[in-house]
Amino acid sequence: MEFFEVKRVSDVWKLYEDLKTVGQEEIPLEEAYGRVLAYPVVAPLDFPPFPRSTMDGYALKAEDTFGASLSSPIPFKVVGEVEMGKAPTFVLGEGEAAYVPTGGMLPEGANGVIMVEHVRGISQGEIEVLRPIAPWENVMRPGEDFKKGELLLEKGRRLKPQDLGICATIGLKYLTVFKKPRVGIISTGDEIVPVEAEPALGQIRNSNAYMLMGFVKQEGGAPLFLGHVRDRKEELIDSLKKAVELCDMVLVSGGSSVGTRDLVAKALEELGAEVLVHGVAISPGKPTLFAKVDQVPIWGLPGHPASCAIVTMVLVLPSLRKIGGEEPYLPPFRSYIKARVKRNVPSASGREDYIRVVLEKRGEEVWAEPIFSKSGALWPLVRGQGLLKVELEREGLVEGEEVTVYLL
Incomplete structure (x- = not known):
């Protein structure tokens, strides 16, 4: 292709379908937050596996409460108390109740829980119910949360705190996730100096490298700063060769604009790269380059900070999500x-x-x-x-x- 043939943003996104996804690894559940799931998680059981109370109250047969009111309460005999973490050993009969804490298992014969606020004690072992309840009120029935065989988490999902909770619920101590994509970052330009240096007139500190490292970490990648390269084609070629060997993606800041100083394009040409894009219909950020060397995607980003940032957000981050296994990897902005x-x-x-x-x-x-x-x-x-x-x-x-x- 000819250099600087401007493509639409949507056309650039279509190129990501062919990007190679990183490998997989098994990690402990406690390390899985923010990682991308490499396989779907399916429920191995109904949950909850038993009827659980959602309130502190009294387990009873809901139909026995029908007609109860403040002026006409219905008496119940308290025949037991449910202990947390244990299955009740007794069965409730007609007109009988048992105290049950939040999360406790309902005894056989009960199909509802009346809140403690809606009962009144009469004597030791006896209460009055002051309002009726519907069957299964204040109760989570078996399988009400999720059922055996139900898809809980889809492949390609970036794991949230609540996702880890549901994995723990079904006993998953380890998860298979996609590896963190290794992203090499190279800065170019004779005017660039390290952040700790005092710039002379005509020089600026290397802000883009730190910004790009932040973006990569934000998307779950592992950034690797490969240093600053002067405006020398041979130096850039050497850095790119090293980056392709070490990384799953390479970001080059600066040197992507059209003209004689278009170092990235020239270096990639000599490396035999497949240049997919050189010029995008976006502002700021038109002189953006996208290529592949040995199936490793390489981005040539504008040197101007705002251009670099916006191109990264709109174009680079979705491609990083794609090689990292995340689905969906588009749209670029989630909020x-x-x-x-x-x-x-x-x-x-x-x-x-x-x-x-x-x-x-x-x-x-x-x-x-x-x-x-x-x-x-x-x-x-x-x-x-x-x-x-x-x-x-x-x-x-x-x-x-x-x-x-x-x-x-």
Whole structure:
């Protein structure tokens, strides 16, 4: 393909279908938070396996309470008490009740629990019920939570705290998950200096490397900073060779713009890379490059911090989720709200524009204030609470128009 043949964002996403997924590993349940499940979890049993009380109260036969009221209570004989963690050894007959704590197992003959607030003690071993209950009120019946054979967690799910809880419930001490994708990060540019250095005029500190490491960790990957490369093609080729050997994905910051200083494209060409994309209809971030070497995806990202960040969020992170086994890996943003744009937003047709915004509540509506800035400015992205997307076919937005804001 020719370099700098601009592709739509949606066309770039389609290329991810062919990306190779990382391997799998078994880990202890306590280490599984945030990892991606490599197989579906199916319930091996009904849960709960026995009828459980959801309240402190008295287990009884619900039909025996019909007609009870404050003015006409119904008496019950208390014949026992359920102990937590033990199955009751007695059976309830007509007009009999047993105290049961929250989570306790109902004795045979009971099909409901009356809350302690709705009973009145008469004497030792006898209570009065002050209201009727329906059958199975305040009770979780066997299999009410989930049934044997039911799909609990799907393959490709990023595990949440509650997911670990359900795995523990069914006795899974270990889980098979996808390995954390190893993501190599290379910075390029003669103007870049380490974060601890005092930049001279014409130099800037290496902010992109740290930002990219944060994004990779956010998505469950394992970042590996492979150092800073000067604007020398031979140095970059050596770094890329090392990265491809060590990593499942490579991110190169800087050196992706069209022209004589397009180091990443030239280095990849000499490595025999399959260049899939060089130029995306997105702003900021048009000079983005996507290639593969030995099935390892390589991203050439813009050097300007805002461009680098937005391209990473829109394009790189979904591809990272894909190789990490996560499903679905799209859309790129998981949280959004509807808002009204606070002022006119100009845009050029034929590209997706991502505008940083701050949000303001006015009555029942949320308004989005655009932060117009250059692609080299990072502070507006830090200050911004969301990104407003101007669609490909639009030539801007009108003040007061309802828009979707992707939350940062």
